[in-house]
Amino acid sequence: MNGLLKFITCGSVDDGKSTLIGHMLYDAKLLFTDQERALELDSRVGSREGQIDYSLLLDGLMAEREQGITIDAAYRYFTTEKRSFIVADTPGHEEYTRNMAVGASYANLAVVLVDASQGILIQTRRHARICALMGIRHFVFAVNKMDLIRYDEGIYWKIEKEIKKLAVDLELAHVTVIPVSATEGDNVTLQSSNMPWYKGKTLLGHLETVEVEDASEEEGFVLPVQRVCRPDHTFRGFQGQIESGSVHRGDEITVLPSREKAHVQAVFVTDQEASQAWKGQAATLTLDREIDVSRGCMLVKDTELIVSSMFTAVILWMDDSELTQGKNFLVKIGTKLISAAVMDIKYRIDIHTGEHLAATRLYKNEIAVCDIAAAEEIVYDTFQKHKGAGSFILIDRVTNMTSACGVVEHSLRRSENIVWQKLDITREIRAGRMGQKPLTLWFTGLSGSGKSALANELEKRLSVAGRYTMLLDGDNIRMGLNKNLGFEPEDRIENIRRIAEVARLMNDAGLIVLTAFISPFAGDRQNARNIVGETNFVEIYVSTPLEECERRDAKGLYQKAREGRIPNFTGISSPYEAPKNADIVIDTSRQSLEESADLVLQALEKYM
Known part of the structure; x- marks a missing residue:
């Protein structure tokens, strides 16, 4: 008996993936008697006018049966006399590409369905590209619904030519094309009498005999x-x-x-x-x-892996929200989970042509090449050399959802050539001379909430008490260090990253740093905390209500934003993600500036 074969069925929506696998199981007598009977009963109210609807064997969710599409990946385990199989029947709808990618990550062969009446579609190309991205080297393109085109040999050869061109474009290693009819069973388990011009194996016959072991074993x-x-x-x-x-x-x-x-x-x-x-x-x-x-x-x-903090990777973006440069995530590579940021989107890949297109952000189901930086050195390798050490996922820090999956193309040399220089005069020595613990007091809140005034009052109190401080204000920083940044999402991310890096350096100098920035996104504030260090970062949420902020607005910025004259204005046309677990929360609408400063100082005692 040949070894276990793990394969995936994929392709565009309604290409017949579930029907194909269901018919294969039914014809090969791989169902229990009660399963077969249930299928026959369920088919009476199915979509085939009482004929057996083989897709019902795979589409188990109520929503799948109602809509006639696959939503989640369905796994089936079965054994013939020649081989054991695990098949992942995955959804074809673009909305559920994430579920298809999960199925592909476990497979070593892909059965890509192509509707003979429509040819290769966008989703066919996307799925084939994702399978190649996941390291699948063996492909079977099943040209399905041959019965709908009356088993026309000419149409089949035309589609096969398209498939071979796609295989060249995607550099697919091993490709087999088989004409089938999932509903009628042609070339599924038995040779079709309707297509005498096809001399190859049936789909099941090919799956039972194909060798998928890669001759080039991974090193060491x-x-x-x-x-x-x-x-x-x-x-x-x-x-x-x-x-x-x-x-x-x-x-x-x-x-x-x-x-x-x-x-x-x-x-x-x-x-x-x-x-x-x-x-x-x-x-x-x-x-x-x-x-x-x-x-x-x-x-x-007997092998060498890469130890560095930066690499270039191909990623599949799967999140509903867009990806902007500089956004921070958790990256899981191997068994390591660590903070990382997408530094640069080098280009996205056109699904149709494979062309490299300039991009500064990605949208759901797009594929791109990006530079990624981890918070510290990690161990990895290129995907071509070691799959396990060269594949990873990006996890949203706020929702804990998987935002992207990807594979490492190569390391970035600058990460290997730059080494942190150890200094004899350390943060501890500098702080000891000043007699204080370095901290970053990160004030966040809406424009007009009072955070700058509160930070200024607090710095005066700390200075009188003999503390050494530095106040970084949002407007002041944008007049110098961050003059080149606008207010697009990627600019806001970079604005906060730079401030956090400056704050960390000032903490190294022994100073207590106060920052007053709107910093509207939870992920950016978490990234700032990671850069500065958990033990040195105190998040102070100035929770003044929007109505009060607008009432205080001497510059009329809120009014201009409501009139559409200021785009991306936080609280009006751009969201503010309020902290859920801030270290200190203060509402300046409830007490005077002096009283608010007293409350913050009192709360800071345990940190200082």
């Missing part, structure tokens, strides 16, 4: 550490799934990113000690000496 041994197992003081094991290669007792391995070396003392597979473990197995390794190893580290042998 790689194990991302998922968990450190410490049941008692006598045992310390490092657990994870082996991504490539094998490991034996006694092997010398390297721990990344520290690059320390040790020998494998013992290998455990489940709870049994073994002499070796190999790719795909979950293993526990113990080492012959104590090394600092934690979740996110990599254990490697």
Whole structure:
């Protein structure tokens, strides 16, 4: 029997993906009697006038049956005499591209359906490109609904020519084209008498015999550490799934990113000690000496991975909101979860032509090449060399939703050539001479909320008390350091990033920094906290209501914004994401400026 085949069905909406797999299972007698009976009963009220609706085997959600489309990926496990299979039937609708990408990430072969009556569509191209992005090298293009074109050989050869051109454009390695009819069963499990001109294998016959193992094995041994197992003081094991290669007792391995070396003392597979473990197995390794190893580290042998903080990647943007340059996320690569930012969108890729198009932002389901910077050095590799170490996801810091998936193309050399210079005079020494703890007091709130006035009053109080301070005000900074920035989302992100970097440097000088910026987006404020450091950052939310802010507006900015004369004005034409867990909250409409400063000073005592 051939090895397990994990494959995905994809393509445009209503191309017949669910029907194809359902008919395959039905004809191959791979259903239990009760499943077969339920299918026949459900089909009586289906969309095929009482004939068996094979898609019902895969479309299990009520919404899927009502709309006649696949929404979520449906997984089926089945076995024939020649092979075992796991199939992910994925949605074709553009709205659910995220679910299709998830299915593709687990597959090593893609069955891409093409409607013979329509040919290759936008979503066909998008799905084929996403499959290639996910590292799938084996493709079957099933030209479906041949019955609707009366099994016309000429139309089929025309579509096959289009498919071969697409394969060249996407650099697809192994491509097979099969004409089928999912509803009638032609070339699904049995050779079709309606298409005597086709001499190839049936779809099931091809899936049972295709070899999908990549001859070019990934180099060396790689194990991302998922968990450190410490049941008692006598045992310390490092657990994870082996991504490539094998490991034996006694092997010398390297721990990344520290690059320390040790020998494998013992290998455990489940709870049994073994002499070796190999790719795909979950293993526990113990080492012959104590090394600092934690979740996110990599254990490697006979290969070199990249250790740096910046890389270029191809990403599929899956979020409903747009991606702007500078936006901050959590990046999960291997088992490492760390803060990162999309520094630059180099270009987006046209789904039709593959052309590289200039872009400063991305919208849902677009594919682009971006530069990404992590908060610190991480271990990764190019996707072509090591899939597990070269693929990642971007997670929205506020919603915790997966915003994008991607693969690493190469590292950015500047991240490898620049090394942080250690200085003899440290932050602690400077702060000690000043007799204070460096802090960044980050005031946020709507325009007119009173944050600048409050920050100014607080700095005066701190100065009188003998503290060394610096106040960074939003308008003042935009007259100098950030003069080149506007108020588009990407400019606002960069504005806050620069201020946070300046605040961190001033904290290094030992100063207490006060910043007064609207900083309307929660993600940007979180990024500022990450840059400055959790223990040095105090978020102060000046929660003055919008009505009061408008009443105080001497410059008439709110009035101009309501008249449409000021675009992207926070609170009117641009949103303000109020802090949910600010360290200090103050409403200047409820007390005088002096009373507000007293309350903030009192609340700051525990931080200073």
